[in-house]
Amino acid sequence: MTAPVPALRITVGDVTRELPTVRVGNVGRVPLVEFIGDSELTNAAAQAMLPLIPEETEVLLTVVTNALPLTHEISDRSGLPYVVARKKRRTYMQDPLIQDVPSMTLGVAETLWLDGPHAARLKGKQVAIVQDVVATGGTAQALARLVERAGGTVAGYLVAFKQGESPLPLRYLQELPRSL
Amino acid sequence: MTAPVPALRITVGDVTRELPTVRVGNVGRVPLVEFIGDSELTNAAAQAMLPLIPEETEVLLTVVTNALPLTHEISDRSGLPYVVARKKRRTYMQDPLIQDVPSMTLGVAETLWLDGPHAARLKGKQVAIVQDVVATGGTAQALARLVERAGGTVAGYLVAFKQGESPLPLRYLQELPRSL
Numbered sequence: 412m413t414a415p416v417p418a419l420r421i422t423v424g425d426v427t428r429e430l431p432t433v434r435v436g437n438v439g440r441v442p443l444v445e446f447i448g449d450s451e452l453t454n455a456a457a458q459a460m461l462p463l464i465p466e467e468t469e470v471l472l473t474v475v476t477n478a479l480p481l482t483h484e485i486s487d488r489s490g491l492p493y494v495v496a497r498k499k500r501r502t503y504m505q506d507p508l509i510q511d512v513p514s515m516t517l518g519v520a521e522t523l524w525l526d527g528p529h530a531a532r533l534k535g536k537q538v539a540i541v542q543d544v545v546a547t548g549g550t551a552q553a554l555a556r557l558v559e560r561a562g563g564t565v566a567g568y569l570v571a572f573k574q575g576e577s578p579l580p581l582r583y584l585q586e587l588p589r590s591l
Numbered sequence: 592m593t594a595p596v597p598a599l600r601i602t603v604g605d606v607t608r609e610l611p612t613v614r615v616g617n618v619g620r621v622p623l624v625e626f627i628g629d630s631e632l633t634n635a636a637a638q639a640m641l642p643l644i645p646e647e648t649e650v651l652l653t654v655v656t657n658a659l660p661l662t663h664e665i666s667d668r669s670g671l672p673y674v675v676a677r678k679k680r681r682t683y684m685q686d687p688l689i690q691d692v693p694s695m696t697l698g699v700a701e702t703l704w705l706d707g708p709h710a711a712r713l714k715g716k717q718v719a720i721v722q723d724v725v726a727t728g729g730t731a732q733a734l735a736r737l738v739e740r741a742g743g744t745v746a747g748y749l750v751a752f753k754q755g756e757s758p759l760p761l762r763y764l765q766e767l768p769r770s771l
Contacts, residue, residue, distance in 0.1 A: 431708070433683035443683055447659065447675045448709065450666040476655045476677075479627065483660035486630040495627050497656075503613035503623055528611070529628065 419591065423571075423584060424455035432591050439590035444544050444572055446481050456571045456584065457484035460541075463582040464489060465567040468539040470532060472554055474498065474523060478543040481571065485541060493541070494532050496523045496557060508560050512553040521550075525557050533563035545570045546589065548577035599771065603751075603764060604635035612771055619770035624724050624752055626661050636751045636764065637664035640721075643762040644669060645747040648719040650712060652734055654678065654703060658723040661751065665721060673721070674712050676703045676737060688740050692733040701730075705737050713743035725750045726769065728757035 418429040419442040428449070432440040446453045464485075471493035473482040479495065486493040498521060500507065506527035511520065538558045545551055545568070555565045573583040598609040599622040608629070612620040626633045644665075651673035653662040659675065666673040678701060680687065686707035691700065718738045725731055725748070735745045753763040 433685075435682055441683075447655075448673055450663050450673070453663060454667060475627075476659065479656065479659045480663035483630050483633060483663065487634065493628055493630070502615055503621075505613075 419587070421585060421587075423452065424459055426452050426455040428452055430587075441590055442574075442587050444587070445477075446543050446571075447477055447479075450480070453480045453484055456543075457481055457488055459584050460485055460569055460571065461489055463567075463569055463584070464491070464539055465537070465582075467537045468566045469536040470494060470538050470563070471541050471569075472496065472533065472538050472558060473541040474550060474554060478541055478571075481543055482541045485569075491539075492532065494525075494529045496525045496529075496554065498523060500524050501526070508557055510553050510557050510560070513549045523550075523553050523557060525561065530557070530561040533558055533561035536563045537566040538563045539566045539569050541569045543570070544572045544574050544587070545577055545579070545581055545583070546575045548579045548581075551577070551579055551581075599767070601765065601767075603632065604639055606632050606635040608632055610767075621770055622754075622767050624767070625657075626723055626751075627657055627659075630660070633660045633664055637661055637668055639764050640665055640749055640751065641669055643747075643749055643764070644671070644719055645717070645762075647717045648746045649716040650674060650718050650743070651721050651749075652676065652713065652718050652738060653721040654730060654734060658721055658751075661723055662721045665749075671719075672712065674705075674709045676705045676709075676734065678703060680704050681706070688737055690733050690737050690740070693729045703730075703733050703737060705741065710737070710741040713738055713741035716743045717746040718743045719746045719749050721749045723750070724752045724754050724767070725757055725759070725761055725763070726755045728759045728761075731757070731759055731761075 430442040474496040508525040570583040574587045575589040610622040654676040684706045688705040750763040755769040
């Protein structure tokens, strides 16, 4: 048994959840958003995010893993195709673009991999970057760099929850506290 | 430029795709199924898999990454909740179940992590395991072991594509050749 911990209530569309909070490093308790395993919350967020998609968008880009069902659902509801960057090399990749993520949280360096045939789907396109949660924006910046390197243009940054201060012009549903 | 490579045409519902083939290790060219980045194929497979769900199923269990949008969609269409095992430890996990995958392909050892609160959602439940592709069935067996360790019962193995021989009683949509 552990002691009761503070929770945070969020409502998206007609779905309400008590977010659990977890202790991460030395920043106190952080609210944990889990779209994975929650198709109702995923669908509600996808629906609410549709009006945030920049009008000129032609393709969506996200990164594994947490925003994957969300991006699938936004793609399905908007009719826009989506492309996914991975966090490790897959054996089948052909001429992948490899992009380091500026490390600002937890001191863990991360690398994004975008398979060559998927990068080709961004070329000459207006690309909206989709994420579940953005804190510092390091991953968003790495995704933007991938768009540019693939020959596309970043149409905007689409985020369910903004958590903290980011220099990027995020289009987000709600702001969450960084810690409780 | 690379030489033309053999492709494999599949049809699921009203969606047809030419699967690319990739050279993997020394087993020749393997057809590559990519649900990620293809919401149409994902939705068609989810719809076709609904009749394969064992009637007594109460919860779905899958593992990141490739079957994630597929499982979200099956969950959404069936109304069954789903739980996801991860392939690495997340900082927020509480008392996770840790399960090695018997290594039969590529000689790469893999470990599954199921967060404690998610394992609790399997306790006393009939659980259907969902995967996009099953080859040897090593991952499926590790997922089944997680179900048992969490106090649940495996109701069945639900798979979009069976690729090769597995000793498990898979309920699958289609069989794919292991190599071309």
